[in-house]
């Protein structure tokens with residue numbers, strides 16, 4: 001059992017997201033993260049889904065996803081050379097004084113940007129793979145995280161390979 | 168200028184639709200107004216569930232797409248069981264539903280229900296048409312999707328303003344369908360086919376396990392030719408009955424929970440299993456680890472998701488069963504030496520025939536055998552669900568595909584009677600008989616109104632045991648005979664039929680069986696036979712749920 005990152009190319013029709021998400025949950029999969037948005041082709045979207053399961057289960061759910069009429073292509077890019085990124089916004093308690101300075105130092109190390117400065121809080125924006133964001137979250141927890149949002153992972157194959165199919 | 172409803176009807180006509188099973192209501196008034204003087208025949212059922220089952224029966228009997236129609240909200244929701252039934256058995260149905268006007272969608276308007284949301288898990292695809300200009304294209308796609316690849320139901324939800332509004336043009340006449348995300352594979356991979364043939368050539372104890380996919384792909388002739396050329400015994404699933412004549416020497420009958428001893432033993436001892444248009448359902452396999460434990464498995468199916476789903480497969484072949492079997496026949500060079508194996512299998516057949524106590528009691532198996540003897544395969548047999556279904560599967564001799572319609576995957580009580588109505592419109596030349604239990608018949612008994620109104624010559628044979636028999640059987644065998652809520656009080660089915668204007672006979676003695684069947688078949692119109700059968704008759708053989716299929720009750724073990 002392990003996490004699999006699946007990349008789906010889908011037709012951008014009303015309801016396609018609920019069709020895809022519904023199929024995963026109906027077949028017993030818990031979606032760990034899901035990101036969706038338009039892509040390089042008109043009227044198409046890419047969905048990146050992270051699910052947990054053994055190889056056979058994931059192969060089965062990919063085949064089921066492929067059967068959805070609006071799904072054009074499904075790839076498991078876990079084992080392949082790929083880049084994967086997530087973005088998180090983290091609102092952390094930062095009273096003036098040492099903690100504020102420490103947080104800004106940590107942000108610097110993680111190449112996170114401070115996108116909002118409040119009287120009692122800072123909002124950090126960080127981009128990276130899941131591990132990096134988890135690590136930053138752990139470090140910031142001691143100061144008090146009041147809110148955290150993550151986009152869900154998006155991923156892409158390295159080099160000239162793409163997740164596409166013939167038209 | 169035309170209304171959306173007119174465009175819809177024209178699109179249906181282009182698809183060759185001759186019959187629609189439906190029930191009207193507010194949001195489909197524009198469609199009904201177009202049907203009023205259309206060449207398409209509309210059959211008014213008495214409950215929308217029956218419309219869906221009738222469309223399903225029409226499709227199974229003919230191989231063409233069946234069509235049903237219901238209003239929004241309650242009408243659409245009443246279709247759901249019928250749609251799910253068709254989905255589980257891969258039956259091509261297009262369901263049309265009315266919907267509240269687009270401007271009111273999502274407002275909990277009167278009789279609004281999110282039927283595309285509700286049916287997402289039980290349709291192959293569905294559409295909510297928000298723009299009249301799309302109707303033609305959507306209808307074209309819906310029929311294409313329903314009827315190709317692995318068939319299945321498709322629902323089209325039509326808001327009232329979309330069918331009411333006037334529009335220029337044809338709403339897109341469809342033309343060729345191009346769906347990037349839907350491109351079924353029909354031809355099997357030649358290298359895989361060669362691998363399979365090599366295995367067949369070497370096999371010592373091969374068995375073909377054939378299912379509903381053979382019927383859907385109209386591959387009976389290819390199956391028969393292949394089985395005969397390779398001299399390989401064949402067992403069929405409940406859904407595959409009729410794809411090989413029951414009395415063919417290579418036919419072992421049905422396998423699985425209520426399968427024959429010969430079929431279940433042969434599977435267990437086989438060294439090569441050719442699985443053709445099947446899905447290794449749990450009612451077939453029993454305990455998975457003990458299913459064909461010594462066999463190399465070749466699996467041919469048009470749906471790649473079925474391959475390896477329940478059981479690991481050695482040689483997968485994705486493709487249309489008919490096309491793949493034809494290619495295999497063309498390329499087959501080496502035949503296996505199966506004479507010894509066939510003798511062994513025949514021995515099982517002889518020692519463990521499907522039997523029943525043929526004494527002077529009125530037993531259901533006798534009724535079915537009499538019917539089988541009279542019809543000689545020239546009829547369409549539909550069943551309900553329960554013991555009636557399994558007795559029919561075991562004791563009726565099916566000789567042709569599409570002459571046996573039953574709800575296998577979902578096991579829907581109440582399927583049979585309306586499906587029989589649909590089958591009649593697909594095959595008006597054939598007698599159509601619904602073999603029912605008293606419980607199942609009462610799930611859609613209101614359709615007596617439909618058969619009376621249109622004088623539809625469907626015959627209902629109620630195997631009346633005054634029990635929910637199959638559940639009672641499980642209670643007898645596994646719950647200490649504690650018959651918890653499975654006894655049904657006697658019902659005068661002939662009286663009910665007569666009240667609807669349908670003729671009928673009650674049969675209480677064995678010698679009344681044959682004359683009653685003859686009378687029912689000779690009658691021009693619908694007919695109900697109420698057979699008061701032995702109340703606690705059981706279905707045997709039976710491999711209990713979770714057991715290996717060769718561990719059958721009702722068979723002395725070998």
Ligand SMILES: Cc1ncc(C[n+]2csc(CCOP(=O)(O)OP(=O)(O)O)c2C)c(N)n1
Nearest residue numbers: 553554555578580604605606607635636637
């Ligand atoms: C709609 C529905 N509800 C419940 C069941 C569960 N069930 C399976 S068989 C059966 C009994 C069927 O009784 P009857 O129609 O009288 O047929 P018999 O088994 O007596 O032939 C029941 C309740 C079902 N299959 N379908």
